[in-house]
Amino acid sequence: MKILHPISITLLYLSLSSASAYQWSTSLLSRINPLIGSAGPEPNLSGGMIPSVAPPFGSTRWVAQNQNSYVSATPFNYTESYMNNGTIHGFMGTRQPAIWMGESAWAAVVPGMSSGSDGDIKTGFEERGMPKIAGTEKFGVGLYSVELAIPESGGSTVQVSMSASSRVGHFQFIFKQGSDSEYQPYIFLPTTRPATIFHNPSTFVTTYPNGTVQISPMTNEICGSNTEMQDFILAPNSIKDAASHFTGWYCATFDVPFNDTGFGVTVGTGDSTMRSELAESGSGEELGAYARFQFPSNDTQDNTRSESTTMTVNVRIATSLISADQARHNLYADTQDDVGSFAIQDTQTVTENAWAEKIGRFQVETDNSSESEDKLAVFLTGVYHAMQYPYEVHETIPSSTNASHYYSAYDNALHEGESYSGYSIWDTYRAEWALLILLAPERIPTMVRSMLQDFEEGGWLPMWKNMIETNIMVGTHADSLLAEAVLKGFGAGSTDGFEETFTTEELTTIWKAAWKDASVPPVDDSSVVYSDREENVDYEVRAGLSTFFEQYAGGQGWVANDIHSESVSRTLDYAYDDHVVAALSTLIPSEIIQNNTPNLSSITSDFYQNKSEIADFNVTTLLTDRSMANPWTVWNADASAPAVATGGDDIKGFVQARQQNGSWAGTTDGFTEGDRWVYSFAFVHDVAELVKQRGGNESFVKSLNEFFDGGWVDFTNEPAHHTPYLYALAGAAAYTQERVREIAQKNYNNTPNGLSGNEDCGQMSAWYVFSAMGFYPVNPVSGVYVVGSPFFSALNVSLPVPPFMPESHPSITSNPYYNPATKSYELCILAPGAENKPYVKSLKINGRVIGDMEEPLISHEEIRFGGLIEFEMSDRVESWGGGKGAWAELTSKLDAQSHSTSYSFHDQSQTNTVSVDHVEL
Numbered sequence: 029m030k031i032l033h034p035i036s037i038t039l040l041y042l043s044l045s046s047a048s049a050y051q052w053s054t055s056l057l058s059r060i061n062p063l064i065g066s067a068g069p070e071p072n073l074s075g076g077m078i079p080s081v082a083p084p085f086g087s088t089r090w091v092a093q094n095q096n097s098y099v100s101a102t103p104f105n106y107t108e109s110y111m112n113n114g115t116i117h118g119f120m121g122t123r124q125p126a127i128w129m130g131e132s133a134w135a136a137v138v139p140g141m142s143s144g145s146d147g148d149i150k151t152g153f154e155e156r157g158m159p160k161i162a163g164t165e166k167f168g169v170g171l172y173s174v175e176l177a178i179p180e181s182g183g184s185t186v187q188v189s190m191s192a193s194s195r196v197g198h199f200q201f202i203f204k205q206g207s208d209s210e211y212q213p214y215i216f217l218p219t220t221r222p223a224t225i226f227h228n229p230s231t232f233v234t235t236y237p238n239g240t241v242q243i244s245p246m247t248n249e250i251c252g253s254n255t256e257m258q259d260f261i262l263a264p265n266s267i268k269d270a271a272s273h274f275t276g277w278y279c280a281t282f283d284v285p286f287n288d289t290g291f292g293v294t295v296g297t298g299d300s301t302m303r304s305e306l307a308e309s310g311s312g313e314e315l316g317a318y319a320r321f322q323f324p325s326n327d328t329q330d331n332t333r334s335e336s337t338t339m340t341v342n343v344r345i346a347t348s349l350i351s352a353d354q355a356r357h358n359l360y361a362d363t364q365d366d367v368g369s370f371a372i373q374d375t376q377t378v379t380e381n382a383w384a385e386k387i388g389r390f391q392v393e394t395d396n397s398s399e400s401e402d403k404l405a406v407f408l409t410g411v412y413h414a415m416q417y418p419y420e421v422h423e424t425i426p427s428s429t430n431a432s433h434y435y436s437a438y439d440n441a442l443h444e445g446e447s448y449s450g451y452s453i454w455d456t457y458r459a460e461w462a463l464l465i466l467l468a469p470e471r472i473p474t475m476v477r478s479m480l481q482d483f484e485e486g487g488w489l490p491m492w493k494n495m496i497e498t499n500i501m502v503g504t505h506a507d508s509l510l511a512e513a514v515l516k517g518f519g520a521g522s523t524d525g526f527e528e529t530f531t532t533e534e535l536t537t538i539w540k541a542a543w544k545d546a547s548v549p550p551v552d553d554s555s556v557v558y559s560d561r562e563e564n565v566d567y568e569v570r571a572g573l574s575t576f577f578e579q580y581a582g583g584q585g586w587v588a589n590d591i592h593s594e595s596v597s598r599t600l601d602y603a604y605d606d607h608v609v610a611a612l613s614t615l616i617p618s619e620i621i622q623n624n625t626p627n628l629s630s631i632t633s634d635f636y637q638n639k640s641e642i643a644d645f646n647v648t649t650l651l652t653d654r655s656m657a658n659p660w661t662v663w664n665a666d667a668s669a670p671a672v673a674t675g676g677d678d679i680k681g682f683v684q685a686r687q688q689n690g691s692w693a694g695t696t697d698g699f700t701e702g703d704r705w706v707y708s709f710a711f712v713h714d715v716a717e718l719v720k721q722r723g724g725n726e727s728f729v730k731s732l733n734e735f736f737d738g739g740w741v742d743f744t745n746e747p748a749h750h751t752p753y754l755y756a757l758a759g760a761a762a763y764t765q766e767r768v769r770e771i772a773q774k775n776y777n778n779t780p781n782g783l784s785g786n787e788d789c790g791q792m793s794a795w796y797v798f799s800a801m802g803f804y805p806v807n808p809v810s811g812v813y814v815v816g817s818p819f820f821s822a823l824n825v826s827l828p829v830p831p832f833m834p835e836s837h838p839s840i841t842s843n844p845y846y847n848p849a850t851k852s853y854e855l856c857i858l859a860p861g862a863e864n865k866p867y868v869k870s871l872k873i874n875g876r877v878i879g880d881m882e883e884p885l886i887s888h889e890e891i892r893f894g895g896l897i898e899f900e901m902s903d904r905v906e907s908w909g910g911g912k913g914a915w916a917e918l919t920s921k922l923d924a925q926s927h928s929t930s931y932s933f934h935d936q937s938q939t940n941t942v943s944v945d946h947v948e949l
């Protein structure tokens with residue numbers, strides 16, 4: 029086959045090809061900046077990210093701890109004073125998935141020194157603080173290192189190296205004895221701590237979780253458990269009992285025996301610490317265990333000691349949600365060197381290779397300016413952030429080599445299979461899931477199964493799973509994740525898709541779970557508010573569904589503001605969810621739908637009793653009708669706002685909350701994490717109608733401009749994420765190109781403050797990663813991306829071919845973009861000069877020209893098996909993307925504006941060499 033193949037860079041790899049797994053280059057790992065998003069003046073203006081070490085989707089992420097972790101505080105908070113002269117209080121294996129979520133099942137390791145062979149152990153968080161030695165702290169994705177001064181130890185220090193696999197933290201401590209030889213090293217394992225629990229609104233309460241420790245001096249091992257699960261207070265009533273049994277376990281092994289040098293158990297902190305020297309077990313609150321070590325003995329001849337007396341202790345500490353025995357098993361099962369090597373470099377190599385398998389898939393050509401290099405760092409760090417969630421909570425079954433099992437807090441039982449936690453689905457359904465589908469397709473089936481397991485064990489799909497459901501945010505957007513996965517070829521048995529990944533039984537469960545979301549209101553739907561972080565309620569799911577239900581069930585189409593919180597956001601989100609369940613009903617074999625859609629009247633809910641008119645219906649039609657009709661019940665066509673920034677006529681038509689009796693509520697009522705401005709654009713499945721309601725393309729575009737220029741946009745929060753791409757759907761693609769670049773510049777940079785809002789389990793970064801590639805999934809279940817403005821001259825990504833793809837599939841046997849060396853589909857995005865040229869002049873995808881007047885859309889089908897996207901960029905506004913006719917009216921305005929924007933364009937005489945050649949295969 030003769031075809032233009034763009035990927036000379038990947039051809040270099042051909043010579044390295046071998047039968048075994050391809051070894052991805054680690055060279056780009058050093059471009060990741062693990063500090064991005066770890067600072068911020070307040071929790072909601074911080075990324076909430078931490079510079080942790082762990083592999084992709086790692087179960088526990090290990091981090092140097094400089095503050096206690098709880099809802100609104102991560103274990104590491106970057107500040108200038110920390111960097112200049114900060115203290116580290118220990119090293120923590122955290123499972124806190126986002127800054128607004130609670131910690132659970134953590135473990136920690138703290139080195140220290142004590143006076144003599146039985147001196148004090150520093151147990152409390154503050155007293156454990158050790159100043160960093162200037163210039164020694166190094167952050168990497170596979171290895172973190174620092175040198176710490178140990179206070180009150182005669183000038184002793186400890187050099188710390190930290191690496192981690194998914195369930196094992198690995199430490200190397202090199203203790204250096206100071207001038208006073210009396211001081212001897214110890215390693216302390218905090219096991220339970222005072223836990224700060226956040227009750228809405230703004231009340232923090234300290235609780236004291238219980239735990240156990242078990243020391244085995246003859247096998248150099250310390251294991252422990254603690255019952256802390258900070259978000260337990262949010263557990264739905266029906267699983268609370270089961271979830272109350274939740275326990276996290278750890279098991280640590282040391283490469284230096286401590287049976288002769290001492291060990292023990294501590295209870296309490298500070299002066300009131302009770303220390304039981306040589307105790308082998310303990311239980312209780314504020315509990316810890318320690319092992320003591322001794323420097324090699326003095327030069328007894330002249331009784332002087334060289335400055336360099338050192339000793340090295342390696343510690344590996346595994347975590348488990350199942351048992352101490354399982355944690356001990358994880359020590360050896362996790363690192364791929366089943367002898368459990370104590371060489372930290374082995375763990376580092378395994379973890380870096382795991383990151384290379386994601387990051388090394390990218391090859392990016394830029395103009396090499398420092399600005400572009402920073403953008404590349406933001407981009408690669410974005411991929412790194414996006415590939416941390418959701419995270420694994422399954423563990424290897426000890427009697428098997430590969431099979432996994434997991435502990436479920438939904439039913440307090442052990443199940444076979446794999447499971448994930450950290451699903452912030454209200455955020456991640458937007459673009460993070462689409463990015464996972466492209467970059468981690470091998471995990472999509474198990475991530476989907478994990479959600480189905482949650483449904484089977486707890487009764488509902490997850491909304492915000494943090495070990496248990498937490499009812500945080502609104503809508504049942506897991507429906508969207510399921511529909512998008514099935515739409516994009518995972519498992520509906522489509523002939524051009526992957527090998528079938530879901531059985532008929534699983535597809536049935538997918539349907540039952542999504543249909544339940546769409547049809548069954550929560551417990552006491554007419555009396556419980558289900559407000560944000562409301563405690564002691566059951567699963568929130570679609571609170572207000574009863575009144576939302578529309579004509580089929582005597583509902584009215586909107587969630588009543590006087591019954592439920594966040595009523596407008598709910599109405600709009602439920603309409604989108606109906607749209608996705610309608611889509612799902614056409615993607616799943618019809619026998620499954622027919623046999624598993626109970627008549628609404630048979631659902632055991634008071635609301636549906638005696639509603640005979642809904643007994644017979646076509647589910648696709650019902651949900652499509654609801655999704656198209658209901659959002660407009662909260663559209664107040666008469667509401668208006670002055671066009672302060674854009675001038676001229678008022679902006680007309682806004683969403684507004686409605687009471688049960690149909691009257692309008694206040695204009696600020698009924699929103700979650702947004703206001704009437706941003707929610708008036710929350711119609712991703714019906715943009716055409718929205719444009720119409722706002723008076724056609726030109727006035728719609730004007731309303732978007734007012735939104736951006738009038739100070740209404742808050743890009744730190746997710747409802748705004750798709751808004752710059754709406755211009756392109758109204759014939760004004762050049763505005764999309766400008767806004768996307770402006771947003772990228774204002775909200776992302778290569779510093780600890782480099783995320784303007786919470787990362788939210790990868791969504792903030794997924795926006796950047798897609799935008800930098802030049803397209804974004806505005807409606808995730810539409811199967812199309814809206815074109816924006818790519819940031820780099822050339823970007824090639826080797827998309828993974830998932831292991832379940834049959835070898836005989838045409839995407840492998842006759843696809844010019846399949847690369848046998850890397851076993852990948854090569855997707856190449858060429859945009860010469862994009863660094864300095866924000867506007868798109870023309871676009872070709874796999875040879876298909878997207879003409880000036882066509883809608884600027886790329887379909888998932890066009891790129892899922894690789895492809896060639898060729899942008900022609902321009903430094904001035906172009907007419908490309910004017911498909912819906914707003915263009916004529918806007919040309920002059922855009923032209924004028926493009927010269928007054930704040931972009932710092934580079935000298936155009938500077939030539940951009942794109943080293944990606946066209947070669948013939």
Ligand SMILES: *[C@@H]1O[C@H](CO)[C@@H](O)[C@H](O)[C@H]1NC(C)=O
Binds near residue numbers: 069070074100105107
């Ligand atoms: C980090 O610490 C600083 C200084 O105490 C504080 O002002 C800031 O709010 C903290 N940031 C976060 C995200 O917690």
Ligand SMILES: *[C@@H]1O[C@H](CO)[C@@H](O)[C@H](O)[C@H]1NC(C)=O
Binds near residue numbers: 070072073
């Ligand atoms: C940050 O969050 C707090 C608490 O939720 C809220 O009161 C405050 O207004 C938020 N600040 C910003 C800038 O969003």
Ligand SMILES: *[C@@H]1O[C@H](CO)[C@@H](O)[C@H](O)[C@H]1NC(C)=O
Binds near residue numbers: 113115159
């Ligand atoms: C660093 O902080 C410690 C207290 O943690 C203080 O004693 C010391 O003077 C500080 N050093 C510098 C250079 O500021």
Ligand SMILES: *[C@@H]1O[C@H](CO)[C@@H](O)[C@H](O)[C@H]1NC(C)=O
Binds near residue numbers: 238240311312
């Ligand atoms: C703490 O755990 C230990 C061991 O399981 C148990 O004996 C003790 O009763 C527990 N204490 C509390 C307060 O629950």
Ligand SMILES: *[C@@H]1O[C@H](CO)[C@@H](O)[C@H](O)[C@H]1NC(C)=O
Binds near residue numbers: 246285287288
């Ligand atoms: C401690 O362990 C070492 C190595 O296993 C052994 O040689 C030694 O006898 C043990 N000491 C005691 C006091 O049991």
Ligand SMILES: *[C@@H]1O[C@H](CO)[C@@H](O)[C@H](O)[C@H]1NC(C)=O
Binds near residue numbers: 324
């Ligand atoms: C080293 O020598 C000093 C002085 O004799 C003594 O106090 C100390 O205990 C010795 N340390 C060790 C580890 O033997």
Ligand SMILES: *[C@@H]1O[C@H](CO)[C@@H](O)[C@H](O)[C@H]1NC(C)=O
Binds near residue numbers: 622646649
């Ligand atoms: C439901 O309606 C759609 C659209 O009209 C149609 O294609 C589909 O076959 C219908 N489904 C059933 C089960 O009748």
